[in-house]
Amino acid sequence: MANPKCLKFIVVISSTRHGRMSDRVLVQALKSISEQGHEYTVMDPKELKFPILEMPIHWYPDKTKAPQWLQDAEKTMLSADAFLFVSGEYNRCVPPAMANIIDHFGPNVFTAKAAGIISYSLGGGGKNVGLALTAMIQELGGMVTPAQCCINFVSTKLTEAGEFVEPDSADATALWGRIQRVVKQTAWYASAFNNQRKEYGDIPS
Numbered sequence: 001m002a003n004p005k006c007l008k009f010i011v012v013i014s015s016t017r018h019g020r021m022s023d024r025v026l027v028q029a030l031k032s033i034s035e036q037g038h039e040y041t042v043m044d045p046k047e048l049k050f051p052i053l054e055m056p057i058h059w060y061p062d063k064t065k066a067p068q069w070l071q072d073a074e075k076t077m078l079s080a081d082a083f084l085f086v087s088g089e090y091n092r093c094v095p096p097a098m099a100n101i102i103d104h105f106g107p108n109v110f111t112a113k114a115a116g117i118i119s120y121s122l123g124g125g126g127k128n129v130g131l132a133l134t135a136m137i138q139e140l141g142g143m144v145t146p147a148q149c150c151i152n153f154v155s156t157k158l159t160e161a162g163e164f165v166e167p168d169s170a171d172a173t174a175l176w177g178r179i180q181r182v183v184k185q186t187a188w189y190a191s192a193f194n195n196q197r198k199e200y201g202d203i204p205s
């Protein structure tokens, strides 16, 4: 029987870079979503190959005139119960591939939807992009969970296959706990929004 609490996560990743770390972090993010009984679709800029923004979909007077790839992408985004942003940090900010995906959509996609953030850096940083993304998602009406997870020195913690380098270490256990916490909180808020929509309809505009 299908799990009635199963939610659909749209997971957006941030990098098209050769040798990107996003694939490593994604493995753990998706594992956490699956283990908690949820489904996901990944929005990967390397596969989607969105052009640099020419026109956001909500700016088309008639959305059926938007390119088909953009209409399809909006349909996917709108199918989300919850979002998870898995992002590296570029110049203390949101990488262009991630910002470019987000900028193609309007508040209709994000409003009253829960969003979790898992950020990472090759160095000691990663927190700043969490803050920058929070501002971006909130501007679009989304609700970022209080729990965030920042993975610094990511290449020393996750292998190329995305597994923990030292799975039995206290560090790995704590990190896995933080990843799970982000996903759990995102699911909790997403369910709360779904229940609220059932009871009261859409949020007043």
Ligand SMILES: Cc1cc2nc3c(=O)[nH]c(=O)nc-3n(C[C@H](O)[C@H](O)[C@H](O)COP(=O)(O)O)c2cc1C
Pocket: 014, 015, 016, 017, 019, 020, 021, 022, 023, 087, 088, 089, 090, 091, 092, 093, 120, 121, 122, 123, 124, 125, 126
């Ligand atoms: C253009 C650029 C800017 C960066 N700026 C920062 C930064 O401000 N803070 C930081 O902690 N790491 C920074 N880094 C390092 C990235 O966090 C690191 O390379 C990470 O692996 C990027 O994600 P990716 O591998 O998925 O592309 C930067 C990397 C690039 C390519």
